[in-house]
Amino acid sequence: xxxxxxxxxxxxxxxxxxxxxxxxxxxxxxxxxxxxxxxxxxxxxxxxxxxxxxxxxxxxxxxxxxxxxxxxxxxxxxxxxxxxxxxxxxxxxxxxxxxxxxxxxxxxxxxxxxxxxxxxxxxxxxxxxxxxxxxxxxxxxxxxxxxxxxxxxxxxxxxxxxxxxxxxxxxxxxxxxxxxxxxxxxxxxxxxxxxxxxxxxxxxxxxxxxxxxxxxxxxxxxxxxxxxxxxxxxxxxxxxxxxxxxxxxxxxxxxxxxxxxxxxxxxxxxxxxxxxxxxxxxxxxxxxxxxxxxxxxxxxxxxxxxxxxxxxxxxxxxxxxxxx
Numbered sequence: 001x002x003x004x005x006x007x008x009x010x011x012x013x014x015x016x017x018x019x020x021x022x023x024x025x026x027x028x029x030x031x032x033x034x035x036x037x038x039x040x041x042x043x044x045x046x047x048x049x050x051x052x053x054x055x056x057x058x059x060x061x062x063x064x065x066x067x068x069x070x071x072x073x074x075x076x077x078x079x080x081x082x083x084x085x086x087x088x089x090x091x092x093x094x095x096x097x098x099x100x101x102x103x104x105x106x107x108x109x110x111x112x113x114x115x116x117x118x119x120x121x122x123x124x125x126x127x128x129x130x131x132x133x134x135x136x137x138x139x140x141x142x143x144x145x146x147x148x149x150x151x152x153x154x155x156x157x158x159x160x161x162x163x164x165x166x167x168x169x170x171x172x173x174x175x176x177x178x179x180x181x182x183x184x185x186x187x188x189x190x191x192x193x194x195x196x197x198x199x200x201x202x203x204x205x206x207x208x209x210x211x212x213x214x215x216x217x218x219x220x221x222x223x224x225x226x227x228x229x230x231x232x233x234x235x236x237x238x239x240x241x242x243x244x245x246x247x248x249x250x251x252x253x254x255x256x257x258x259x260x261x262x263x264x265x266x267x268x269x270x271x272x273x274x275x276x277x278x279x280x281x282x283x284x285x286x287x288x289x290x291x292x293x294x295x296x297x298x299x300x301x302x303x304x305x306x307x308x309x310x311x312x313x314x315x316x317x318x319x320x321x322x323x324x
Contacts, residue, residue, distance in 0.1 A: 011080055013046070014080070015044050015048065016083065018114075018118060019084075019114040020084070020086065021051060023052060034138070054274025058090050081107060081109045082136050083115045083136065086111070087114045089114070094117065094217075096226065108128070109122055110300070111129040111135045115198075117201055120286055123213070130302070130303045131155065131298070133152055134148050138296070141172075155300040163318075165179055165291065169296060185277070186281070186283070189308070190309050192255065193307075194307055195219075195222055197221055198293075201241055214246060216249075219309055222256060222257065222259065223261070223293035224293075236262070236272075241279070256284065258288035258290065286314050
């Protein structure tokens with residue numbers, strides 16, 4: 001992957017904290033590394049004025065967080081809006097977003113985990129494409145950071161991109177694992193927009209005006225964290241079932257991309273396969289073990305953008321609509 005910087009195409013990133021704030025010095029060095037690494041490729045990084053506030057539960061007030069969100073979209077000098085990190089409370093700002101400002105100033109939002117609600121809400125309300133990809137804090141991590149940064153930079157170039165499999169993966173600790181081949185659960189080919197992300201967060205949108213409408217073909221991206229520990233398999237099964245029962249979902253799903261699960265989830269490929277096959281998703285391509293979720297490294301996938309998924313003797317994932 002080519003990570004050559006080009007000053008003439010510099011993109012300006014505004015970091016905001018719709019979930020957890022920069023309220024502790026614990027990750028200070030990690031944030032500094034993230035800024036350094038992004039700037040080494042020619043990106044310019046600035047911060048929302050409330051990213052460091054802590055009103056309760058490690059966040060600024062919902063109004064302060066919404067103010068930073070709206071300000072980032074209103075600012076003509078901002079090209080990319082990026083979440084500082086994940087957390088628990090991003091859905092609190094949805095009623096406070098100025099959607100007219102977002103519609104009038106299209107630009108991509110980038111993040112994962114709790115940011116799933118914002119990515120899919122922006123697509124539902126405006127049709128704009130965002131990216132299920134690294135949070136700002138992710139770029140400061142040490143484990144396989146070059147892969148995460150290179151993949152992000154390649155997708156942000158706007159050129160069609162084939163997502164490469166990593167060679168190693170891990171969690172927040174030092175232990176690394178060799179990345180196994182992507183697991184094909186069902187073969188097939190699909191070309192459609194991507195929606196989804198963190199399953200436990202995506203289903204918070206059910207019954208709200210911020211949930212995408214499943215009225216046209218789509219590929220669903222699915223990952224979940226290990227908060228449920230040994231019950232992760234049961235949670236994934238029932239959460240996925242809940243979205244499958246949403247109007248139009250089962251009828252229009254054309255492919256399923258499944259991220260990597262943390263070791264603490266105790267969710268093996270065999271158990272995962274049994275869960276997915278129990279849903280009887282007809283003849284659509286289904287692939288597991290993709291480099292997204294709550295492990296490192298992380299690829300960058302478009303939410304509301306087109307990809308082509310091919311699962312035959314090998315897996316190919318092509319990002320077709322990546323321009324920001």
